[in-house]
Amino acid sequence: MEYNFSEIEQKWQAEWDKQAAYKVSNESNKPHYYVLDMFPYPSGAGLHVGHPLGYIASDIYSRYKRLKGFNVLHPMGFDAYGLPAEQYAIQTGQHPEKTTNKNIDRYIEQLRKIGFCYDWSRQVKTCDPKFYHWTQWAFVQMYNHYYDPVAQKAKPIAELVARFEKEDPHWATLSEKEQQERLMPYRIAYLADTKVNWCPALGTVLANDEVSEGLSVRGGFPVEQRVMRQWCLRVSAYAPRLLEGLDRLDWTDSLKDTQRNWIGRSEGAEMQFNIKGQDNPITIFTTRADTVYGVTFMVLAPESEYVSRLTTDEHRAEVEEYLAWVKRRTERERIADRKVTGVFTGSYAINPLTNAEIPIYISDYVLSGYGTGAIMAVPAHDSRDYAFAKHFNLPVIPLIEGADVSEQSFDAKEGIMMNSGILNGLEVKDAIAKMKEYITNTGIGRVTINYRLRDAIFSRQRYWGEPFPIYYKDGMPYTLPEECLPLQLPEVKEFKPTATGEPPLGHAAMWAWDEQNRKVVDKQLIDNKTVFPIELCTMPGFAGSSAYYLRYMDPHNDEALVSKQANDYWRQVDLYLGGSEHATGHLIYSRFWNKFLYDLGLVCEDEPFRKLINQGMIQGRSNFVYRYIGEGASGNLYISYNLIGNPEYKDKVQPIHVDVNIVHNDVLDIVAFRNWMPEYKNAEFVFADGTSSEVEDNPYLGSAMPKQYICGWAVEKMSKSMYNVVNPDDVVAKYGADTLRLYEMFLGPLEMSKPWDTNGIDGVHRFLKKAWNMYENISDAEPTAEELKSLHKLIKKVTWDIENFSFNTSIPAFMIAQNELYTLKCNKRAILEPFAILLAPYAPHIAEEMYHRCNGQGFVIDAAWPECYEAYLVEDTQKYPVQFNGKVRFTLECPKDTPKDEVEKLVLAHEDTARYLAGNAPKKVIVVPGRIVNIVI
């Protein structure tokens, strides 16, 4: 009976569809479990074999949970807004919606072939007005709330207004515009002039997590700093809760650490330094209050608000020149060229403890966005201050005993203080505490906590994103009424910025808000009395992905993002799978967004993702042919990889990428190679045996055997240009979805990055074939002890593996069990039916067919997970009582038919162990698996 995988897979996929086997209900008396994959951005290239890795893992877990009797929510959708579709639209004029939908269709088709148990009826896509309705709605809520730092939660802006009305007699006298301006800095979604990452090539601003080393993450274009009026989200207000919440999550330590670093909590103190000849002091932030006696200068960030006040007339020209120079530099230049620069302001500060006069400088190594944008410089104990001091010849005062600061600073937070007045003789840790106490008591400063996490810039000067439900009246923003949402993305003639530099929505004709009639109208009607302009920016990519997991709970609800009942039932994502690259972006924003909704009482859990697993990246495994470029080279001759180290070819070959799809087990298909590209049409080879003739005479009948050309290989990123992209469709066509699923898991631990190497897929395919063959003539006979042992070993192992996400080690267990059962010629239903159920999460199609061959009723996906009975696993052993040195009596457990002299040998072999055990008097210790030594004294 042949294993016809494509027939089996098509049959069961159709059957599951027909019976809506994966449709999930929100009403069930079963326990609930929510398994989620990070939804993909549907790129034009389609899925490659790396994408499904996490999906397969989560699918296995979902199916297992279902077999364990849970009502499992396992949905899939699409993060449909994104730059590539818009860039493509600018180049080709094709509407991004069209290309996006096309890509989504392709993704769905590819995903369906792999046999995932998604409830497709719950599919979401972020560019659907029914979906972004709730993205816009959440934004409106953020606009209408402020963060109360005392209560540590978001509250309606109306409460703030009420407070102003009550406490501030001025409030009533303010104009509406003035009132709005006053409220703006409190709102959770607010407009502000901020320094942003502007990417000229993309024509948009980017969030911090979208920039890496001065280049945009998408596209790698240079980014520069600019001050612009932008929508921002007050993520920083949630920093303490985002940090604290990590302790309650079942995430890996490395991911939590990444988030902790990104949030960047640091305890320190703000201190005030008086300015010589001025009334107002300046405030600095430091974590080293203990070093205040060693301050020899102060430094301001170039953008600091103190700069203009502290610059004296005689230094003004020099300062302005420096500021202009700093402004001209791109972020990238600043990172690449880190030489010491700076300029003296002409002013002096007074050290509050020593009363020394210390010069105030400006330098771009101080950042305006962190702390107060001004520092006290302690060159002896900070390497950056040290470099600055050396460059400008400023004094260095060592504060820690025994620290040599003649060559470099001593940055470590340890040692005994000296030259430090009241702190002398104290350990650094105690000195910090004492100085904090001192400055608090004297009013010089106060203890504060600083966070590195900044507010998220929420505007994008792009077309393909969610429009802001905002219009402008008298220069101030107003939200559209909630019942008018969603504000649909309008059509535009062009996807580029307008001639006047407005974002692409500037091209939209129907883009004005008629306040009285509550509808979108032609922008020519704008009169700023009843008809107003609408916001031209759109929301960033993370807007739609921040709460999508809630939408799956109740995807067709037109009244709310998610109903109270649906949210109360599913609560939160129990298991979330995705790449670790989202650690500082999506996973922060989602947590923030969820906490905000929690504050509003709209969701019942304040953390969205209880357990999170990062699957590793699948890298490409490229293959190479080696073109001969030595003497007399025709440019047409390719040397087999095993020969390129030989003297005649060494350093005379050039590696060339070859399509991995025409290479099998590193052996090149030479016919396919010649047909691959015209330039290889006449390719000639030196084969693995060192000869050039393509065939070998066959001793039988003189027919010809082709010879082998071996390709080299390397691990690289999976990409078209390296010709190492493997398409899951091809693998499914050749081996079947079940083999693909099994093999992706077999490749290695889920969380590790590893190259995709098709070599070896035959192994798991063979396993399925062999397993399949056991299901030919099924008997009702009673299983033997051996058969039961084999099965229950497998149950124990596979159950453990799935619960611990160690999917890769299950496949060998299946192979071993299959082998044992095959050797026992086992064809018994009592064994084979549970075997099929165990296999079902991994290889659902073949398992379904196997299950039905055992006369299983219904679907295998609804069967009950078999239970492991330890009684079947007991080793067949016998106990031998032994005397040792006349003092210690122990029982040796070993296989039943071990001869007597063998037992004695075993005892002697463990003499040391026995002696040790006797001395420490333990009860029972495993010496060697299967041979247990019980010591009784």
Place this chain on the structure above:
RNA sequence: GCCGCGAUGGUGGAAUCGGUAGACACGAAGGACUUAAAAUCCUUUGGCCCGAAACGGCUGUGUGGGUUCAAGUCCCACUCGCGGUACCA
């Protein structure tokens, strides 16, 4: 620089609580079947050594130390690789 992770045969990897290192698979070599090939099946496969034979000996998990009756696993120092982050005061 800082934080995190990793290093085991020709290859991917296993060893789940400190207890027979190399499971399982690929590849390779040899064999069976076959006119031949594919498919399938069987044997061998970390290295070295002794031997007529073996349930034989030695060595072996990046390097150097340590703890332990026992270390791939724990501790210290280092080397290399990967990922994140970077003037965060």
